[in-house]
Amino acid sequence: MNKPLKILHTEAAKGLGGQEIYIYRHMLAMRERGHDVSLLCQPGARLGEIAHEAGFTVHRLKMGGLLRLLRGIWTVARLVRAQGYDVVNTTSRRDSLIAAAGARLGRTPLVVRSRHLMSPVNSLLTYTGLPHRVMTVSSFVKQLLVARGIAEAHIGIVPPIAVPPQWTQAHSEDPWQCLRDTRAEVRRELGFDDDQVVVGCVAVLREPKGHIELLHAIAPLCRQHRHLQLVIVGDGQPVMDRLIALRRELGVEAQVHLLGYRHGACRLMAGFDIFALATHKEAAGTVFLEAAYVGVPIVATRVGGVPEMVLEGSNAMLAPLGDRAALTLALQALVEQPEQRQRMGRAGWEWMRSAQRFTPAGHTEATEHYYHQWLKELGHGQR
Structure with a gap:
């Protein structure tokens, strides 16, 4: 049996759209599975509010601007060293620049960048330079990322969760x-x-x-x-x-x-x-x-x-x-x-x-598969 993981998710957006709902449902399902899941977001973010209401530990950090970027990287580096996260999973470009860099500086075993959009990828820095691996929501988006130059073997697919009414x-x-x-x-x-x-x-x-x-x-x-x-x-x-x-x-x-x-x-x-x-x-x-x-x-x-x-x-x-x-x-x-x-x-x-694959169980099984596979590939073994 694989041990439960300690995971930090990050998101810069303050609104609550499809991407943030995906993260929230994912966090609920992973916690139900036995994992220790936390969130890093901006003050006033709606995702942070509902995650806090649901009992998750929520860390808040202002993002935007060069000074906040540099301060944020060091803040995240201290946080991940203190908390001992197995995985830091970033979402948007802004939080990825801060959290992925900070997580690498803090020697987090696995840094993952999630991709929930099908718009063109401009800079590869937050997909190949900072994170170890990339997670996305569909085969279509995966092929877009491969065409952009991201190694196919480094991309996992975990579709969204459909919750029964x-x-x-x-x-x-x-x-x-x-x-x-x-x-x-x-x-x-x-x-x-x-x-x-x-x-x-x-x-x-x-x-x-x-x-x-x-x-x-x-x-x-x-x-x-x-x-x-x-x-x-x-x-x-x-x-x-x-x-x-x-x-x-x-x-x-x-x-x-x-x-x-x-x-x-x-x-x-x-x-x-x-x-x-x-x-x-x-x-x-x-x-x-x-x-x-x-x-x-x-x-x-x-x-x-x-x-x-x-x-x-x-x-x-x-x-x-x-x-x-x-x-x-x-x-x-x-x-x-x-x-x-x-x-x-x-x-x-x-x-x-x-x-x-659309159930909470199927979603978490797929996520665990990629996390543990990637940790093993990076030399950290099964957690």
């Missing part, structure tokens, strides 16, 4: 029926009846998430099917203002609902008939796993790691990026065929209940 746990004897009951509750709350077809999108309102393209693609169907509704959950400017203006321009104001940020968005997804996201780029996409977990069929773009997060043709229909007509046809197929919607939704739900 908590509100289904109380009905474990019939979780599918629980989803059906929740669907009815959510639709009543949102003001939709059973005859309406609800297409939903949950994503922060940023240009690359493709909300504008989705609205353009669904507008002809809205004009054709007055019972069709589009619900967009998420906030962010200036995209919100553009969506407000565009739905008016396209004549679909009554059928396009902009809900802004909503707590418990996963539960809202249970009230959708179709989940749609016309994203321009996606390293992985935890939201697709969450949609599958609540039994909702998916329409999305075939980009990045999205094909690895769905079963195309089974629970999802994917359209080429930039092909608005194909996106409209995919939506139309599900809007007009309720039996296909139900069949694909059920297929996704059953897949998530059996896809081991």
Whole structure:
């Protein structure tokens, strides 16, 4: 048996997006597995707040600027020597410059850089110069890193964790029926009846998430099917203002609902008939796993790691990026065929209940495999 590891995760971002949610779920799963997990982040970081609330040790360090960089490196070096971490796992460029350098200076056995994005890698310093190894979320991103010059053998893949909706746990004897009951509750709350077809999108309102393209693609169907509704959950400017203006321009104001940020968005997804996201780029996409977990069929773009997060043709229909007509046809197929919607939704739900790699156990087993393999390769043996 491998011994539990002492691990420090680092993150510079102050917001709470997909990357930070990935880290938080990862930390919870690794702690449940028996590992000693801590976090280093900036003061005021939302990830630090929820990690502290969950009982994790949180170290806070201001990041940004040359002076803070130099001070931070020495601070981290002292911290890792005092705490005796087996692994320091960095995430963003800013914290990687500080924490990876400090961890190497403090002689941490294994320094890992995580990569959650599919945007181009500019400098290799925080991927090859400072860390020993790199961890990413999909095969697609791994190939991007290999093409950039990072050794393939030095890159591991650990997909995001899909957490079963908590509100289904109380009905474990019939979780599918629980989803059906929740669907009815959510639709009543949102003001939709059973005859309406609800297409939903949950994503922060940023240009690359493709909300504008989705609205353009669904507008002809809205004009054709007055019972069709589009619900967009998420906030962010200036995209919100553009969506407000565009739905008016396209004549679909009554059928396009902009809900802004909503707590418990996963539960809202249970009230959708179709989940749609016309994203321009996606390293992985935890939201697709969450949609599958609540039994909702998916329409999305075939980009990045999205094909690895769905079963195309089974629970999802994917359209080429930039092909608005194909996106409209995919939506139309599900809007007009309720039996296909139900069949694909059920297929996704059953897949998530059996896809081991997306479970907390599968996630931690993969992480442990890489950590221990890399420690052994670096001459530190099995911990």
